Amino acid sequence: MKLFLCVLLMLSVVLCGCQRETKAVLETVEDEIVANGDELLLEVSVFIPQEEEQGALSSTPAEYIGDGGNYRIQTCRILASSAESALRQLTHGAPVTVLQTSRFQMPEYRFAWTKQGEELLCCRGRMVQDGDVFYAVLFSAKESVGNQYDSLMTQVFSSFGLYFDEDV
DSSP: OHHHHHHHHHHHHHHHHHOOOOOOOOOOOOSOOOOOTTSOOOEEEEEOOTTSSSSEEOSSSEEEEEGGGTEEEEEEEEEOSSHHHHHHHHHTTOOOEEEEEEETTEEEEEEEEEEOSSSOEEEEEEEEEETTEEEEEEEEEEGGGTTTTHHHHHHHHHTOEEEOOTTO
């Protein structure tokens, strides 16, 4: 019995030394994320009308203004913590209608909004999410031209592709 009590006393002394204080670690989340330099970023490629020499926008970001400013095609890459944050950046906080689908086995967001400037613009976009990186194509046309550029917009969105530029 004395041996048992001695062993119990020694174990309690040893085990009490194993206890340590732990401090609570708080984590915060921000909307803006800094990309890791080792990350492989993709480029966006889309069709543009034949009047342009290249025939495609293949750098990110890029912009093409066509037919005397009646429509605009833009590509961009956004770093954001969520799709909602990326959409706010793309639309400058304007109310949007969003449809979520998938493309390239990644979440895709299709959205539309109007933008007031010198003239009202009808804007549509497609955005693909790859982790915290969002790749987007935007098409906007003046409201005064009606649906004149709808077939062009369809061509632009259907040609939306991502690729890795090995020269970078």
